[in-house]
Amino acid sequence: MIDDASSARLDTSAGSPLGVVARVPAPPSTEGALPRFRRALGTTFLVHVVTALVAAVAALSVSRALAGSAGPHPFFAEGFARGAPIAPETLATFGEHALGPLFLGWLGLLALQALAALPISLLWLGAMTGEAGFxxxxxxxxxxxxxxxxxxxxxxxxxxxxxxxxxxxxxxxxxxxxxxxxxxxxxxxxxxxxxxxxxxxxxxxxxxxxxxxxxxxxxxxxxxxxxxxxxxxxxxxxxxxxxxxxxxxxxxxxxxxxxxxxxxxxxxxxxxxxxxxxxxxxxxxxxxxx
Amino acid sequence: MPLVSRTLLHLALAACTTLAHAQTLPAPNDAPLAQQRYVLRARLDPRTHEIHAEAEIRWTNTSRAPVSELWFHRYLEAFRSERTVFMRESGRQLRGVRFRGGGGLDVQALTLDDPSGPIDLLARIEDPADADDRTQLRVPLPRELSPGATITLRVRFLAKLPPVFARSGYHGDFHVAAQWFPKLARLEEDGTWATFPYHGFGEFYADFAEHELTVDVPRGWDVVATGAEVERSEHEGHVRVRFVQDRVHDCVFVAAPWLRRLEADHREGDRVTRVHLVHPPGYGHAADRHLEVTLAGLDHFGAIYGAYPYDDLTVVVPPRGADGAAGMEYPTLFLTAGPWLHVPGLPIALQDEVTAHELAHQWFQGLVATNEVQWPMLDEGLTEWATGDLLESMHGRARSGVDVLGLRIDGFELRRALALRGSVTPAPGNPVTAFRRSNDYGRAIYGRTAVVLETLARTWGRDRMRRALGHYARTQRFRHPRPDDLFASFDREYGAWMSRDVLRPALMLGGHSSVHASAPRVDGGRTRVRLERRGVPLPRRVLLRGPDGARELDWPMERDVLELDEAGAWTSVWIDRDAHALLDPDRRDDARSAAPTELPDGLFARALALLQPLLQAVGP
Structure with a gap:
């Protein structure tokens, strides 16, 4: 059985004028969702990890910018935990210096992610087909x-x-x-x-x-x-x-x-x-x- | 909130505050007043938004000097054109609401009762000094009026309400008649008139008077007003309602065909106050909450500043679109603000703050009738602190401001951020004319005054702070005090240094109190740290920490520089860790350590938890 959708199959129907081989697409497999889901477990994990890593870089930038905005105050973390006694200064400085570039960077990242969504989803969906040539x-x-x-x-x-x-x-x-x-x-x-x-x-x-x-x-x-x-x-x-x-x-x-x-x-x-x-x-x- | 919980909340608040203060505070001033009297008869035409009215004013010269002229305020004239003082100062907007059209107050007749017959004063009215502003009316009298003498004036006038703006006007069927009648300015004891045009940021200063108001509104309409409703009847297609209230310095009414009512009694000892809450249809749920805050506030403020002395209090929830009238105080009546839906659990201050603030005004300006134009901090500033104090009592320090996604900032920290960050503003002790921008006015008068008082509360104890302000509010009730009277009450509680060293520098001069810590130097089993303080001398606690533990020291207010030379290895120093001194404009240099700045626990996790789903949402 040829199960590669891009492969040819013999068309031996009576209507074939020459009775020779013709290349027609194979019908897709009609299997259920679970086998497809299982087949793509690795790809799913990979997609998740890549997205998480990109998000982690962004989250780290935000966190560091906040901490940097706290200036020389060494107890930024404790201050937040105690009801943020230095939060107004931190947030004000964050707004003055760090927020603009971070916001633009984040917008750029979202735009890149949106552009990458189509190829990645087709890769993800391709992995679900189980076809070797996807x-x-x-x-x-x-x-x-x-x-x-x-x-x-x-x-x-x-x-x-x-x-x-x-x-x-x-x-x-x-x-x-x-x-x-x-x-x-x-x-x-x-x-x-x-x-x-x-x-x-x-x-x-x-x-x-x-x-x-x-x-x-x-x-x-x-x-x-x-x-x-x-x-x-x-x-x-x-x-x-x-x-x-x-x-x-x-x-x-x-x-x-x-x-x-x-x-x-x-x-x-x-x-x-x-x-x-x-x-x-x-x-x-x-x-x-x- | 269920009735039982509400009652328990009131009892707890009342018990805490009453036990702490009642025994040490004087009874509120209740000395008799030389009453002025206004009898006002008004008919509202909702089609033209005009009020056709008459006033009978009985006025007594309460000063020590003879009086040869009268000064009236007719503040609706501020909306006559875009060139009035109000419009020039406010930039034709207030609280983000744009001026959309004209109002005015035409005095059609003004006579003085005389045994020989009425004397026409209208012809005597002099042109104003500022041709563009007719909010003041100078009326020379035919003869001098000696101290203690009483006259009766009769005025016929037409008040035209603007589309709601700066507290007065109409929005659809909703009408707020404020500053709607010619009102005499206040005559000071030395015989000078405290008169001023309607300013963009301040308006109140008047004598306490007895007000009797009769309002005609169309059948099917309802009306609420300053004071107690004593009579309601129908006349030829009109509903006529009469209100009476003595010892108030202003009189307003609110009318609409769809007012819904919610009533409750507030009891404080033998005194019962009927609270009338009126609201547009659909606001019932939010109205319940406004009522809860009002009742809790009556308990709280009553225990500290003396019981609310009137039989009636009316709270008006304005409809959407009437933002220009929202959040405004008048004696025995105030307008609050807020959406129709009250959502329990949201950051509390956002939902309760306006009601708490306008209620606090019943004491600061309503009962303690200061000159708002000359000393706005005695009005809005004290009210703002009292508001924050109530919210903190009701909800706790953390919940009194922001509590979202792990970021907790208490209400007074928000006020500090508003008041002290950014450009320098005039000091709170300035008159409203010192302020050019509403933002500066808000930061200085509301923000800084509240921050100064809260610094006192956190540094020397909240009970002492309440006692000091409570003494001022009780002794100055039905009076017209000045900043010196406020400072005297504080000096009585703390000592003469309080106004000299703290309040006057902080309030009248706008002083900060900033500190700076040097990095600890550990050498030979000892640690040396230099601490410097600039500005208002506030005492601080200093926390030293090291590998072997922590210890706290007192930094007394007498010393601007503290050179610590302590035994042991203390690797970090933190001044005022509990953030008592809110007058420090930048706390980033008040702690030093050998260790690098730490990232807060969970900050990265929170940021990741927020950003990751966004990436996933636009992703594959």
Whole structure:
């Protein structure tokens, strides 16, 4: 059995005019999410470690800048622990000297991470396919991913517009209402359709990338990606990740082992993301095969 | 908060403060006053936002000198144009709210009762010295008025409210009538008038008077005002409400068709005060919290500064959009501020501070009626410290400011950061005219005054601080004291050095108190450290630490330089570790050590826990 999707297979159907070998893509494997998830455990860990290292460099810069802003005061740490008696000076100096470059550096880092997101996610998704040649096909997938992203920009602008427009209209209509709850709660409700559309778009994007990693064309990937849906599952797993974020934040404040426990929560968040990608890939594989 | 918890909180606060102070403080001044009297009749036209009104003013010359003229304040004239003193000083904005349009106060008739018949004073009114500012009205009298003599004046006037700005005006149906009637300036004992235009940063100074106010509002509307509501009736499509209050120096009313009410009684001994909290629809949850803070504050302030003496206190929660009227104090009535939703557990000061502050004004300016233009620190400054003191009592030092993600800064540290960091401001003892920018005014008057008083509280004990300020508030109740009266109360508690060495340098001259520690030099089993202090001589505690332990020393206020030569190896020194002296503008040089600066435990972990998810969110 030839299981490499890029390999040729014999087309022996009666309709073959020459009865000779033709190269057609193999249908993707329709296996479930768990084998894909397990297959990519190493890649998931690697992606997590790289992200954590980059974040650690940024966090260390912030921490050192804060400590540096405390000037010659040797008991900065104790001061914070005792209710921050030198915090106003520290924060003021931090704002004067360190905050600007750090903020710009952090913005640059986020931009780099955003640019790297597509190739890394296609590598991650490729590792889930279990196909030996996924690294060889990766550059092609990245190009397709860029193409799909350009197409996905159009609906993103639409759903983004919806997210802004509905609350703005509500605000204009009910700003003068004497009961502020009508305005505020209505404004929150008006955000929901846009938010739902954004989540649907995010799920679509992940499914499209999952399909591209299975070597589907841009058009096919966008089509099956849209058909895959699963917004509710996306929301649930996002909420789980959010819960892990809150847990990590709380754990990070513990006096001992806080850092290690918070990192465990962060690692768990990466594996939740991996599980979602595996589910997405399994879903689009079935759709491509059908 | 459940009723039981609220009651326990009040009892605990009252017990602590009462036990600590009541026995050593004098009873509040309750001497009879030579009462002035205003009888005001007003009809609000909500369509035009105008108040058609009449006033009958009975006024007595309480000075030692004959009086030949009267000075009125008609402060709504500050909103007549963009060229008034108020507008020039404030830059046509206050607390971020822009001036949007005109108001004014037209005096249509002014007569003096006389046995021979009313004497028209309107024609006698002289043009103001500043052609652009008509907030003061000088009225020569037909004959001198000897000390102790009483006259009756009758005024008809039209007050036009602006879109709400600088405490007065309307927002939709919500109307705040403040500074809305011609009010006599205060005549000092020597016969001079303490009169001034409506300034951007200060407005209050008037005699205590009996006020009787009758307001007509459209049917279906409600109105609250200074004093006790004594009568309510309906007349030809109007609701007419009458309020009476003696011994107050101002009178305001608030009207709207949708006011919701929350009532509670506050008891202090035999005295019962009815608290009326009015709020827009939807604010019920937040109103509960404002009421809790008000009741707790009445306990706290009453125990220290003397019981609130009036039968009624009205708290108004303004609607969203009426920010120009929010956070403003008047006798027996104040406007607070805040969102409709109270969220328990948020940094407390943000939600409770305005109510606590405006309530504290009932004592500092309401009952102790200082000249706000001349000595704003006696008004806003003392109030700001009392606010922080209440919040610290209610929530503890750490929760009185910021407590977010492991960063805890108490409320007075925030005030210190506001007051002492950045450019130099005029000292708090200056009049409002010394301040050009509202930011400088806030930093000096609110921030620095509070920081100075809190430094006293932390250095020499909070109970002594409360006793000193409590003595001032009780003895000066229903009076018009000056800074010297405040200093006298403090000297009585601490000694004559307090005002001479600490309060006057810190408040009247704006002095700091900074310290500097040299690096410890360990040599031959002894450690030498040089400590220097500049500015206000505050005593400090000095902490020495070394491999074998720690020890604390006293640094007395008499010595500006302290050369320590101690037995033992002390590798680090830290002056005022507990941050009692808030007058130090920069604490970064008040500790030295041979060891390098440590990173706080958990700071890196916190930063990583915050930054990592952001990277993951934009990542693959």
């Amino acid at each position: 690294l060889r096909r990766w550059p092609r997938h990245v190009l397709r991913g860029v193409g799909a992203s350009v197409v996905l920009l159009v609906p993103l602008v639409l759903v983004g517009g919806l997210t802004v427009l509905l609350p703005a209209l509500w605000h204009l209509a009910f700003d003068a209402e004497s009961d502020p709850r009508v305005h505020d709660l209505g404004l929150l409700a008006a955000m929901l359709p846009g938010l739902a559309a954004v989540l649907r778009w995010a799920s679509w994007t992940d499914h499209t990338r999952a399909a591209i990693a299975l070597d589907a064309s841009i058009g096919a990937s966008l089509r099956v990606g849209f058909r895959a849906g699963a917004t509710a599952e996306y929301v649930l797993l996002s909420l789980l990740a959010l819960g892990l974020f809150a847990l990590g934040l709380w754990l990070s404040g513990l006096p001992s082992l806080g850092l290690a426990l918070a990192q465990l929560a962060a690692l768990a968040r990466s594996f939740v993301r991996a599980f979602w990608l595996a589910r997405a890939q399994s879903r689009v594989a079935r759709l491509l095969a059908s």
